[in-house]
Amino acid sequence: MPEPLLDVEDLRTYFSTEEGVVKAVDGVSFKVNAGERRGVVGESGCGKSVTAMSIMRLIEPPAGEIVTGTITFDGRDLLKLPEAQMQRVRGGEIAMIFQDPMTALNPVYTIGDQLIETILLHQDVSKSEARDIAIDILGDVHIPHAKNRMEDYPHQFSGGMRQRVMIAMGLSCDPKLLIADEPTTALDVTTQAQIMSLMLELAEQRNTAVLLITHDLGVVAGFCDTIQVMYAGSIVERGSAVEIFNNPQHPYTWGLLGSMTRLDEVHRKRLNSVRGAPPSLINPPKGCRFAPRCDFTKQICVEALPILRQSPEGQRVACHRADELDLKNLEMEPTL
Amino acid sequence: MTERESSDQLVLEAAEGISAEPITQWDLFVTRLRRHRLAMVAFFFMAFVTYVALMAPLFTCEKNVTFCGSGPIQMSFLTTLIMVVVAVGSGYLAYRSFKGQLRGAGTALAIVAVVSVLFLISSWGIIDLPHINHYADQLPDEDGRILVNIAPRSSLPMGTDDIGRDVLSRVIHGGRASLAVGIVVGALVALLGTVVGALAGYYPGVVDQSLMRFTDLVLGLPLLPVAIVVGRVLPELRILPGFLKQGAWGIAVLLGALIWGGLARIVRAEFLSLREKEFVEAARAAGANDRRIIFRHILPNAISPIIVQTTLVVGTAIIVEAALSFLGFGVRPPIPTWGGMSAAGAAIAPRGYWWELVFSAGALISTVLAINFMGDGLRDALDPTQTIERK
Numbered sequence: 238m239p240e241p242l243l244d245v246e247d248l249r250t251y252f253s254t255e256e257g258v259v260k261a262v263d264g265v266s267f268k269v270n271a272g273e274r275r276g277v278v279g280e281s282g283c284g285k286s287v288t289a290m291s292i293m294r295l296i297e298p299p300a301g302e303i304v305t306g307t308i309t310f311d312g313r314d315l316l317k318l319p320e321a322q323m324q325r326v327r328g329g330e331i332a333m334i335f336q337d338p339m340t341a342l343n344p345v346y347t348i349g350d351q352l353i354e355t356i357l358l359h360q361d362v363s364k365s366e367a368r369d370i371a372i373d374i375l376g377d378v379h380i381p382h383a384k385n386r387m388e389d390y391p392h393q394f395s396g397g398m399r400q401r402v403m404i405a406m407g408l409s410c411d412p413k414l415l416i417a418d419e420p421t422t423a424l425d426v427t428t429q430a431q432i433m434s435l436m437l438e439l440a441e442q443r444n445t446a447v448l449l450i451t452h453d454l455g456v457v458a459g460f461c462d463t464i465q466v467m468y469a470g471s472i473v474e475r476g477s478a479v480e481i482f483n484n485p486q487h488p489y490t491w492g493l494l495g496s497m498t499r500l501d502e503v504h505r506k507r508l509n510s511v512r513g514a515p516p517s518l519i520n521p522p523k524g525c526r527f528a529p530r531c532d533f534t535k536q537i538c539v540e541a542l543p544i545l546r547q548s549p550e551g552q553r554v555a556c557h558r559a560d561e562l563d564l565k566n567l568e569m570e571p572t573l
Numbered sequence: 574m575t576e577r578e579s580s581d582q583l584v585l586e587a588a589e590g591i592s593a594e595p596i597t598q599w600d601l602f603v604t605r606l607r608r609h610r611l612a613m614v615a616f617f618f619m620a621f622v623t624y625v626a627l628m629a630p631l632f633t634c635e636k637n638v639t640f641c642g643s644g645p646i647q648m649s650f651l652t653t654l655i656m657v658v659v660a661v662g663s664g665y666l667a668y669r670s671f672k673g674q675l676r677g678a679g680t681a682l683a684i685v686a687v688v689s690v691l692f693l694i695s696s697w698g699i700i701d702l703p704h705i706n707h708y709a710d711q712l713p714d715e716d717g718r719i720l721v722n723i724a725p726r727s728s729l730p731m732g733t734d735d736i737g738r739d740v741l742s743r744v745i746h747g748g749r750a751s752l753a754v755g756i757v758v759g760a761l762v763a764l765l766g767t768v769v770g771a772l773a774g775y776y777p778g779v780v781d782q783s784l785m786r787f788t789d790l791v792l793g794l795p796l797l798p799v800a801i802v803v804g805r806v807l808p809e810l811r812i813l814p815g816f817l818k819q820g821a822w823g824i825a826v827l828l829g830a831l832i833w834g835g836l837a838r839i840v841r842a843e844f845l846s847l848r849e850k851e852f853v854e855a856a857r858a859a860g861a862n863d864r865r866i867i868f869r870h871i872l873p874n875a876i877s878p879i880i881v882q883t884t885l886v887v888g889t890a891i892i893v894e895a896a897l898s899f900l901g902f903g904v905r906p907p908i909p910t911w912g913g914m915s916a917a918g919a920a921i922a923p924r925g926y927w928w929e930l931v932f933s934a935g936a937l938i939s940t941v942l943a944i945n946f947m948g949d950g951l952r953d954a955l956d957p958t959q960t961i962e963r964k
Contacts, residue, residue: 293858299778321862328860335858340851345873354869355859406859 240312241268242413242446243292248306250284250291253299257519261287261301263470266545271413272444274437276461276478278454278493282515284470285450289416292448293333294323311413329359332407336419338399342391348375348402349387352409359410370409378405378435397428401435408439415440416448421456433460454497458482466490469515469526472545476552484564486554488531491564525557533558605954612950615943622940626748722926732928734914735921740929743909744936750821750898750910751891751940754828757821758890761829763883766836767872773837774844775867785841792834796893801902803827821904824897828890836882843875877955884948888941895937911937 250262262284269275277285290296291303294315308315315326327333335341343351352371356362362370368387375383378401391399400420407415417436421429437460440447451457457464458478465475466489474487485491492511513530516522522529528538537557545555556562607613723733731740773784807823847853848871856870897903898912906913911933918930 295854295857324860324862326860327858333855333858335851335855337851341855343852343856343870343874354861358860403855406855 242271242273242311243269243448244307244309245288245292246307246309248288248291248308249304250287250296250301251304252301254519259518260470260521261518262291263518263521265306265467265470265472267465267472267475269414269446269448272440272446273463274440274447274449274461276457276464277448277450277467278452278457278464279467280452280493280515282518283467285452285467286418288467289333289418289448289450292416293327293331294318295327325359328355328412329410330412331414331416332410332412334400334403334407334415334417334420337423338396338403339423341403342399344391347388347390348394349389352387352402352406355406356409371405374405374409375402377408377439378402380405396424397432400424400428400432404432404436404439408443408445411443412445414446414448416450418450419452420449421453422451429456436460454482454493466493469521470518471526472555473527474552474554474556475545476554480552484552486548486552486559486562486564487527487556488533488562488564489527525555533562602954606950609950609953611946612953615946615950618939618943619947622748622936622943623752625745626752722921724926725928731932732926734917734929735926740914740932743914744911744932747909747911747914747933748936748940750904750908751894751937753821754825754894755887755891755944757825758829758832759883759887761826762833762836762886762890763879765829765833766882767840767879769833770837770840770842771844771867771872771875774841775848775863775871781841785838788834788837791831794831796831797896799831800824800827800893800897801900804897804902821894821908821910824894824903825890828893832886832889832893836879836886839878839882840875843878844871847871847874877952881948881952881955884944884951888944888948891937891941891944 245268246266248262248265249260252259252261265284265288267275277288279285287296287301291306292308292310292315294303296303303316306316310326311330315323318326342348346354349368349371352374353364353367356367356370357364360367360370372383372387375386380386380398380401386394391402394402400423404420415436420436421432424432433456436447439445447460449457449461461478463475463477464481465472466481466487467473468489474481474485474490476486481490482494485494489511492509495509496511498508511530516526516529522539524537524539524541525531525534525543528534531538535558541557543555543557545553548554548559720733721735721737723737725732731744734740734743769784769788773781773788804824804827807827844867853866853870856866861870894903895910895912895915898910899916901913901916903912904910914933915930915937918926918928918933922930
């Protein structure tokens with residue numbers, strides 16, 4: 238088996254607030270192989286973005302701190318890298334695309350300037366060569382008249398176009414891993430589809446591994462090879478896209494899928510929802526963190542924290558009752 | 574008019590005649606600024622004052638001729654030529670940039686920089702080369718008697734003072750001290766305030782706390798008493814280079830070191846909000862280091878308040894310098910300053926010789942007013958969210 242590109246081991250990122258220590262990411266481990274497209278799914282505040290920020294080491298002390306864990310990327314432990322070398326990794330080997338393309342571009346520079354800046358930071362090329370690379374990559378993300386649009390400011394682009402520019406910026410240095418943090422959340426549905434198919438096309442062409450963070454299961458379905466579902470700071474289920482969608486093992490995944498609108502099914506009832514709200518990450522419940530909201534809670538769920546283990550179906554799941562529950566064939570009770 | 578309509582109209586106005594060209598922020602800025610009539614008047618007034626002050630050493634006064642020939646001021650052909658070339662050249666640049674043909678604030682900054690450098694070079698001249706202090710020359714009549722306290726008349730538009738010097742020449746040269754103080758203090762405050770504010774706003778915790786507490790300390794110093802005491806002591810210090818001990822330079826550096834606190838607070842506030850913006854995060858994710866993020870990504874976004882505040886500080890500095898000179902602690906005579914002339918004028922005004930006081934104080938007041946109107950206009954033009962429009 239080849240070395241994984243990214244190997245995150247027991248990552249714990251805590252934030253200290255006035256109310257106490259928020260355990261935003263609490264013991265997350267996963268591997269991403271070269272060229273793999275991994276989806277990270279979960280509701281707001283479950284630690285998706287913090288995981289991504291931790292990988293990039295963008296968590297700022299003193300507010301937040303990576304308490305334990307190792308992040309091995311391409312054979313190096315990113316958490317032990319000196320800051321200067323980390324700056325070469327950021328943008329050069331791991332690129333990041335942000336949620337809101339409206340604010341992620343600096344309003345006072347032309348997009349050409351911003352692209353060229355990134356290229357010059359990471360590649361040993363002259364300014365005019367960098368310019369040519371920038372024009373090429375703008376063409377690659379299907380921006381018409383790329384040469385002329387280099388001189389335009391971010392406000393002269395639409396949201397979708399700006400996200401294309403962000404993707405161009407992310408891919409301009411041919412990173413091995415692209416972290417996309419909810420890249421389509423701020424866009425309308427048509428544009429979402431365009432951006433996702435563009436990312437798919439480029440990632441396949443360049444064999445770039447992608448870590449796609451989203452709460453939109455529809456986006457993940459068409460894009461990712463593998464999916465991990467996060468809840469309250471830890472991974473509750475991980476498997477291939479087919480496994481997760483066809484045969485969810487964790488009640489939370491099952492709940493998420495049930496609350497999704499699908500075009501291939503006729504819905505006669507109200508959409509389902511997962512009851513309640515995520516627990517406080519300051520004093521999380523002792524047992525399974527999902528137990529208070531779960532429809533299948535038993536005594537053991539409240540008492541012991543389930544660990545991620547292999548299920549008979551192939552994926553990994555952190556649920557005490559995964560084996561006995563047959564979620565696939567269970568009709569969901571509509572919650573009103 | 575609602576904000577929406579007014580900004581649409583701005584876009585339309587800026588687009589007029591250049592329909593295929595994109596409208597830049599600079600175009601919008603210029604359009605908004607041009608609508609601010611008071612600010613435009615102030616700009617041209619200041620351009621005039623600066624120009625006259627800049628060219629002051631080129632005015633020659635022929636001695637031993639009553640009232641300097643036909644008037645107090647005569648110019649050689651070369652002087653006239655230089656003045657015309659400079660005036661036409663800078664006028665043309667200003668015209669083109671206001672028509673939007675020159676792009677970017679960079680052009681404007683270049684003009685300001687060139688003018689400032691020219692000005693500083695020539696004001697160095699009045700301090701280090703005392704032989705061109707003809708503003709100190711007393712005007713004699715045909716019989717060699719000194720003409721003291723001559724009321725304004727066509728040949729002497731502002732009259733003479735109590736020891737027979739031409740008030741117009743002295744008002745013109747006095748402007749050099751005031752503007753030198755203004756420009757030096759402005760530059761110093763912009764530099765100190767921006768650096769301190771940027772560091773404090775970008776690095777939270779120890780750096781922020783220590784820098785801002787130091788800022789509080791400096792802001793807590795009473796300006797005039799400290800300036801008077803330090804200004805009195807400065808010339809006694811042997812280690813200081815000569816140019817700091819006399820004239821406007823020492824005062825300017827002193828004032829600059831005392832009044833940067835307000836700008837530092839404003840810049841810090843801007844940085845606190847801008848450092849949380851996603852584009853800063855994006856820049857960091859693209860591998861930019863702190864220096865690059867501070868100076869290339871955040872600072873250009875914070876430039877508007879810096880420009881506005883610096884402009885207003887220039888006005889304050891000129892007033893404080895005048896106050897110091899009025900009290901006798903500023904620039905030493907015989908170098909004329911508006912503050913010093915006001916003091917001298919105030920002493921003789923009760924005897925009916927009002928002109929020195931009125932003209933020097935008038936020059937001071939109108940200059941400071943113009944600078945404040947410029948600041949107002951810049952603030953309105955640089956802040957697109959402000960809805961109140963002044964005409």
